[in-house]
Amino acid sequence: ILNVEQSPQSLHVQEGDSTNFTCSFPSSNFYALHWYRWETAKSPEALFVMTLNGDEKKKGRISATLNTKEGYSYLYIKGSQPEDSATYLCAFSSGSARQLTFGSGTQLTVLP
């Protein structure tokens, strides 16, 4: 059974603070690691897909890193804004699987 863990479960930060969350996943038979951003009452939206150890991706103030050997990925948000408030999901796929295995998400609230 594949296990994807995310921490923390929830996080409150002040506007302007930088923050980061962790996603842990099985390090064997790795294929890809996805990050999704999910605002309340909307659809989950893809942020990044990473496949190579050492990958770093960036989109505006949000960036992510990947370590496939030790099985973790970090998502960073620089200078958080209230519109960054959402649940951030990571999802792992192995080479033989058709599906993504999701973590339970980190719920971020950015206070103005």
Added chain:
Amino acid sequence: ETGVTQSPTHLIKTRGQQVTLRCSSQSGHNTVSWYQQALGQGPQFIFQYYREEENGRGNFPPRFSGLQFPNYSSELNVNALELDDSALYLCASSLDGGAWAGVLTFGAGSRLTVL
């Protein structure tokens, strides 16, 4: 047409009933996956359809079944509903029936409540 649309957005059923949830995939996407998200958990994979054939299945019983149509629409059917089937059901389309390096485009989900 862009994006993934799901219907209905909310519905209430009673135990033992049957339900059909519908999804319209993003145009051109030949793969659709269905996920169940129970309260407090991440989405759990139900199954995937690729070119109208089931292409992978998660740990869900046979009373969960699906269909994919040539016009990119799809259905999730659940028979003999149980209380634990209460959840948000997400449809996601993509352009690749193989291993998951491709981005999923999600709908906003159908929230099912079973009483």
